[in-house]
Amino acid sequence: MAVDSFPAKARKISTNIGAHYVDNARILPWRSPPGSNLPDPYHVWLSEIMLQQTTVGAVKSYFDTFTQRWPTVQDLAGAKEADVLAAWAGLGYYARARNLYKCAVYVAETLNGIFPQKESELLKLPGVGAYTAAAIAAIAFGERAVVVDANIERLVARLFAIETPLPRGRTEIRAAMDAITPRHGAGDFAQACMDMGATICTSKNPKCDICPVQKQCAAFAGGNMEYFPVKPPKKDKPVRRARFFWIEQKGKVLLATRQPQGMLGGMRSLPDDGWAAGNDGHATPPMTGEWQVHDNVVQHSFTHFSLEVDLAVYRNEKIVTNNDDNIWWALDDIANAGLPTLYAKAVKWKLKEQK
Template structure:
């Protein structure tokens, strides 16, 4: 590492020692990090804010405090506990990974980035983060915050995502051989607190003196983001079928969007409103004069809302009858929880 890059790492670690965030998954200075908690937090924090993750992390580790506990967990319980965090494949991969750790690694996470990459759900970022933070291995950790800091530090003006190769190479040059985990967390904290997307607080930044983006006068313009393409619009109908004080829930197929989750019945999501097509049972269905909108990564969804009631003598229907008063404990994904709330407010 040359003198300039060394000074970046030294200045950042000095700042981190004074300003590090206190987070429930982060070990205190001098404490040995818990690999399970590091891994769990990194998976939870993908595409999810610290504020949203903090209470969910606490509830999770209280219920499943170790790899062994999670490996024994029921899939339905795990998916319900994950409800609302989105990107549900992450929850399935957590269980799969815990089982592999128990079966093939004696209940302990492997230490190296390369071996971590072989575990279910651990891509390049997560493997690097666990190797660095949990085990102190030198690894180049680049999340969205680090990406922004590095793009400004060395003034990379190539638009994303094409810039990512250059950003990672630049991050590699400033990553120290010692305290790699603290360095990675320091970069994340810097991006979260000072080197923010809008109005970065450059006058407080420990890297200001060597920052090419600051020297250029417009660090907030970096990294350059390619214009997003408009997301396609899809339509569907959610069916609320009530029997007495219970509502019908189904379990979505294991593969596909929201796989394995409890949900209200819904038909195919397509290019036009489907009306009452694919209703879960013969009943006197009524479409409400209301819809629910929800955005997924690759498309926007607008859902019509249909309601009906049946009595106890109705022919058997596949699914699970769930008490309406206890629906908040069903672990419904956000889109279905929104629909349930809307239906109950209008019924």
């Protein structure tokens, strides 16, 4: 890929993508229409954190819930962390929720509720990485910043037929995106590229026949669009084993609060056996008694490993537990406990099995 070949091609790409966006921009609750006033930085930040490794379809309802319940960053900062984590339940990647809360508190208490405009300053906020800082700077404040998410990565890799496999290829992809990002309107352009990747330049079966930059696309010229971006061979995921414990009395089930650090930190859950990404759980119950074990009732996939879960049900009438982090939760209100998807799956299995 010759960087010297960018200027003329870059201008044509920028112009065509920008024009396409004016007529075809997706209507999303956190966006402003093309060419209009800049959106609320709080909405941009919130949506970008939620959208990390998560689809637009999954995020919309959570965004609505958060903005209705906590209309400003000060409102979010004044919430209880447990309530924020519970409202996030089901969206996954829960470290984002913890950092979201930390960032809200930092902005509200240290910055008087005002998000910084510069990319370099945004990078200092908890949970804000290079992509998110660039996206907020460009979309919320109109700064020229180079925004590269997964959709843009795919689009740009194809436009310039970037052969270097990921993750090393990201340096070249960013340089290419830098070359085609206009000096003014970088936020609209970034969102235009996101939309292109989400709706036209898709992973499988890209809609090249309606693509506004088909004539500028090196991958289309070579007839090998789906080859890009080049990815390293997939590694087999290790499979871990876990055991959850079901302790029920008088229409309530015993829940625990997970340790603040580590996976699903600070979330409510069923008591479990200390499983982790790097090891199986110990399968030892939290108290002595008769337990009926149901094997492999839940299979759940994380980014780097898969988890198979047994559910052990306590069979004795007498229940003795004095753990401070245990909570008795009414089963008819279990949907409002804010359980992560993994634990919600086990609850769903058990309640269905009881019928």
